[in-house]
Amino acid sequence: MKNGGDLVVETLSALGATTVFGIPGQHALGLFDALTRSDLTFFSSRVENNSAFAADGYARATDQPGILFVSTGPGALTALAGIQEAYASGVPMLIISSQIPETGLGGRRKGLLHQLDDQKTSASNVTKSQETIHKASSIPYAIEDAWRTALTAPQGPVWVEIPEDVLLDETSLPTPGTLQIEAPHLTPHPGSVARAAEMLSQAERPAIIAGGGVRRSGDVAQNNLQQLAEILDAPVICTPGGNSALSYDHPLSLGGWIEDRYVTEVLENADVLLAVGTSVGEVSSNYFTMQPRGRFIQIDAHVRVLESNYPGLGIRADASIALGELISTLDNAETIATSSWDGQTSSQLVEAVRHRIEQRLQDQDLKHEIGVMDAIRAAVPDGALTYWDMTIAGYWAWNVWDARSGTMHSGQGAGGIGYGFPSAFGGAIGLGQRVLAVSGDGSAMYSIAELAAARQHNTPVTWLIVDDGGYGILREYMQDTFGQATATELARPDFVALSESFRIPAVITDAAGLEDSLRQAWDADGPNVVVLQTTLGMWKPTHN
Structure with a gap:
């Protein structure tokens, strides 16, 4: 008979996972023993927060959720600092944590090794969702849901915890088989796209901030970003998370100098500033010194970041989809204003700003x-x-x-x-x-x-x-x-x-x-x- 741990690894394999990071622990032994009966490859770190960073790095390299196995209490808490980075940066991860036995949950019994009053709450600040599994039959479905949630924009880490006895108890539940998961796409509201396109088509000094959401949306989003910039003749600055979303050698690219005051002045002087896939937070706003004087449009998959730092038109959507729909709408526009920055073309402005930055560094x-x-x-x-x-x-x-x-x-x-x-x-x-x-x-x-x-x-x-x-x-x-x-x-x-x-x-x-x-x-x-x-x-x- 297989046990709950086997259901975990079978479900992960059915979802397409191949790799697991983590460190064994007392309450998670059933989980780690099940790895010996699976095709998953385990990579052992030495400190749990580094295991979380490793899963994060894996996810960024593969565009698949990073899988992290951690043990109860100290192991779980130590991992949280690493998980916070994935949460803040929108990196998909699936964390499987052990828990104390069912009889000790809910504070009914004190003094168990590694026991936390509410472990799931500890994880709530750095994960998209948290789930405690109480019966083996729930394991495949909870992990399937967690996988989908991790990949759904805005992507991020998801927490699933399983008590020690549920991992060890025998079960006759069959293998899930192959599971095909397609994360839902976040499409923008047509009215908002039409309004944004109208604003951009009338802009004489449009500018674009490209964030990590553009790069995480893949080649389609980056190609759409370039096409939109060229349609609007708009300078583009990339945030650290959006690094190289527009090629640095493109004549409209201001590179990554988001912290430079010359670049900040360009963004402030824009009559329409479009921010895509970024909260325009502390670093991306040059430490909140940027104060746009024109109209502001913000596209992001996370609804809570819209207008969080600057008022304007907020659009919740995947970057690739929103950019594509803006392009389609602008293609049908009667006219698009010719950009001019005090008599300079956008490419001339970009070249001048780059030169000023280079000269200042030399000075x-x-x-x-x-x-x-x-x-x-x-x-x-x-x-x-x-x-x-x-x-x-x-x-x-x-x-x-x-x-x-x-x-x-x-x-x-x-x-x-x-x-x-x-x-x-x-x-x-x-x-x-x-x-x-x-x-x-x-x-x-x-x-x-x-x-x-x-x-x-x-x-x-x-x-x-x-x-x-x-x-x-x-x-x-x-x-x-x-x-x-x-x-x-x-x-x-x-x-x-x-x-x-x-x-x-x-x-x-x-x-x-x-x-x-x-x-x-x-x-x-x-x-x-x-x-x-x-x-x-x-x-x-x-x-x-």
Whole structure:
């Protein structure tokens, strides 16, 4: 007889899952034992929040839900910080957590190991939905529903918890068989599309902010974005989540300089500003310094973000569908206004803004920082995936990284550190090819234990650790604000020796040797580490 754990893995396999991340735990033993009777491949991390980051990185690489198995109480709580990033960034994940036995649920019995008063409530802040399964017959249907919910826009993590005895109890329920799940599409209201098209067709200075929702909607959305920009002759700026949604070499692309004041002024001067797939939150609004003077249109799959920061016309829809319908409506418009920015065409404006940004960076003596970013870009193949931690190099990447035919991912949704390496671990597993992780020495220590996981699974991840001896970005913030930094300087290990103790090749380099070191690492087998000992400064996003 099979048990509840078998039903879990059978249902996941029926849905098309192949890969599971996590760490075993006492109440979840039935779940992990069932893996031995399934075709699912399990990848063991060393800390639960890193398992969550790995599932996140896998989902971003494959467009399939990342599957995470966690145990009750401490294991579940430790995973929440990683799950928060997926929730904030709209990454589909399915978390299967164990629970204490049925007899202990609801506070009727205290003192059970790992017991929480209400574990599901703990997960409610970072997941789209939460479900506790009480009977084995509910398992296939609950997991099927959770899979659909995770993939339904706005995508995100979904929580399913199963008591220990339900996982272990025998059941005669048959195997689900193949399950075909199609997530529903969010179509915009026709009246809202017509109104948005009317506003855009009359605009003389239209501009577009492209967020993560555009990129997550795939090639169709990105092609639609380019087509719409060309129809309107509108400059486009990409948020960190929307990195390279419009090719950086397109004449209408302002790249990723969302934090630059020159770009902010363009957006403020637009008579119609269209934001697609973004909440226009703290970073995407240049820390709320942006104050649009024209009319504002916002398209997003998440209804609660519409007009959350700026008033205007809110449209709830998938980015690809909304952009496509705007294009169709504009194709039938009688006239579309000719764009003009104080006598400049949009492409001339974009070229001028790019030049101003480049000149300002030169005036701030940032050749070293630009050289480091250029070296990384030159060494990494065009189609590669990169995963960036919340570190100064990552902040530079938000603005300057041209993903080209690859994709750039970072932990900017929730902003927690430690994202880079474990998410890249998951991405490399999903792709089956090498990816790049970038961390600072401070954030690297959050996930240093995952070198063991990378070695165990021989995962092709190149980890660039920029070692400046502390929390570099916090040092910058505190020095700028208070004139001195406090508690930002860190004792750290010899990263090369530590990596080699895990039997992982590692080298130390300087800015001049960075490109060659990364190229050699890229051509190697399995995991490897490149340590760059340098201090990177931040640019000043103002005119002076």
